[in-house]
Amino acid sequence: MKYIVIFLFPYLLLAQSSFEKAQMLFDNQKYEQAQSVYEALLKTNPNNLKIIERLGDIAGGQKDWDKALMYYSKLRDLKASVANYHYKYGGALGMKALGVNKFKALGMISDIKKSFEKAIELDEKHIEARWALVELYLRLPSFVGGSEAKALKYSNELLMISPVDGYLSRGRVEEYFERYKTAEVYYKKAISEGGSKIAYQKLANLYKNKMENPEKAKLILEEYENKKSVN
Template sequence: MNKFLILLLFPIIVFGQQNLDDVSRLFEKKEFAKAETVLNKFLETNPNNLEVIELLGDAYGHQKKWDDAITQYKKLVKSTPDVANYHYKYGGALGMKALENKFKAIGLISDIKSSFLKAAELDKNHIDARWALVELYMQLPGIFGGSTSKALYFAEELENLSKVDGYLAKGYIYEYDNQPELAEKYYKMAIKVGGSLICFEKLTKLYESKNQPQKAIKNIEEAQNKHQRNALHYQIGKVAAEYNIELDKGEECLKAYLKNYSPEDGVPKAWANYRLAQINLHRKNKSEALKYIDLALAELPKIKPFKQEKDKILNM
């Protein structure tokens, strides 16, 4: 009898696995609506499959269908309340709904907070849940439970798990709290310990937000020396063009970006031409500025800043 049951169920199991493999491929191709259809079909005959329910919640989340995602993640939390990641995803979907609907946000805060706290309690190594709590406590007004000290508590927990994450979290807290010197200190510590592009980017953005373009360029150059990424050429050119500093260096970097461009670099070539137009506008070189802004508009004709820049150039 047992062998009979195994043989009977085997085709269903294979069918299920085949569908799940198809879903994985759809996720890789970012075809989330198709994945949603496949998963819903599968759940018609397997309504309690937790893996499929989670994947369906993920598919809804990728499409920003937060109510639908919340429904699926809530099923997971109710059915298996001791899994940290279920609480984390449920809290995350609630948080995204709160960001999109400020009228409902107040009513969701308690559930968001308790979900992230439960995830952190269940899994002492859950880095994402602790990051979520750092951001939540910093962004909430004090009247709704916002607290720098609580954010720092979870930043300390992050530091015990991962020094890079801990330093980045503290940098974020102090930047949010308008203490740029401390933010700079911890971002630099993150660079020293980890040195990833994200670490460099956080420090660059801090410098830009505090109107310190020279420091921003120096930091991007250090990132370029370490990582050798063409995208960083664009970043140097962008800062030079926006702040009207080191224009020769900015021009050289932008031309290097265009020469070595590939789609993986992220920023379309049109934006590099736009920055070159800005640089030439700073130099009062109208013909060169027009040349580059026309190249930018030829590639992306509907971008408002490009049109505004051309008007500036024509009115020189």
């Protein structure tokens, strides 16, 4: 056994080096180069979860939803207990649905919902899956299940897990239904809660694009920049 380990050691080091190279390329957003390295690694590591996930992420970034779905489906088959695999599958399926005819898209809705719901079942604090369901129920026509009440249900769950996400998602619901003054209140709450860049941007975009007040938008972005420079 000792001699087998010694014999394999250089190959193990080479695989590790290649994986680190692929990860570095991925982190630097050099996705095509990373893809080539990951695909080579996959040939000798066909069930490596991280390699498969990264290839799915790259395919998604390239908007190749069929390829992304293939990789994410394989992840679910290999390890169905990981919430994020179900979330990513549902996300890729949702994006594919946007590019097909309406009749075909309707047939995908059930699987999209189930994927996000499964992610929440496996991880009761999964923020991204709840955000996805908020958006899904806002965008769906009522005759296929679209519902403000259901969107608010997941927004309220987000509030319990992450107040910032809760306020932002509620602002999103209010903005979607053109209740701009109420949306403003929730975006301001998100700013007070966490002061994140995205909260300031949401409020600025609301002022500029929906409330026709570019001056207020400019002031809120300046407020963020001033706060950032102080910190």
